[in-house]
Amino acid sequence: VNQEGSGDMYNKGAGLLHHIREMIGNDSIFRAILTGLNKDFRHRTVDSKQVETYFSExxxxxxxPVFDQYLRSTSIPTLEYQIDQNKIRLRFQNCLDTFHMPVRWGQRQIMINTQWTETSRDQKAKYSFYPCNLCRFCGGAFEYLLIYQARTFYRS
Structure with a gap:
């Protein structure tokens, strides 16, 4: 009880919640689930299975698959990408085969898993910042992925 952990639990917890929020795709519903979780389990001891069941229901x-990746695995998913002319190919690596996550791409979301997913590159913008929900967190602050003329830069 008196031993301090590595701090990894905080980043993984933030990643887990952000991933669930992206999967739900509606902030009002997500907030209602969080509020309900606090209300329904107030003054009770709960385990991760109860929380998982609650969120799923x-x-x-x-x-x-989300809980398996964040709670039952030590690997950190990373997004691999290839840029070719007008196409961008994306996939997650270093994760369970069942792992999938929606990634915001401009105004839309595309579901990315461990298989290559191809999408068109926005030709109108010379550069764009995309929320980098790639499961790489820096001190709890989300990073951003900048794609500019086929080069990638990160920003927190």
């Missing part, structure tokens, strides 16, 4: 989504 309330969101009407199978969130077991």
């Amino acid at each position: 309330k969101s009407k989504l199978d969130l077991s």
Whole structure:
């Protein structure tokens, strides 16, 4: 009890919640689930399975791959990408085969898993910042991915 952890639990917890929020895709529903979780489990001891079941039931989504990745695995998913002319190919590596996550791409979301997913590159913008929900967190602050003329830069 008196031993301080590595701090990894905070980054993984933030990643888990952000991932669930992106999967739900509606901030009002996500906040209602968080509020309900606090209300329904107030003054009770709960385990991760109860929290997983609660989120899955309330969101009407199978969130077991998300919980498996963040709670039952030590690997940190990373997004691999290839840029070729008008196409960008994306996939997650260093993760469970069942892992998938929506990634915001401009005004839309695309579901990325461990298989290559191809999407068109926005030709109108010379550069764009995309929320970098790639499961790489820096001190709890989300990073941003900047794609500019086929070069990638990160910003926190």
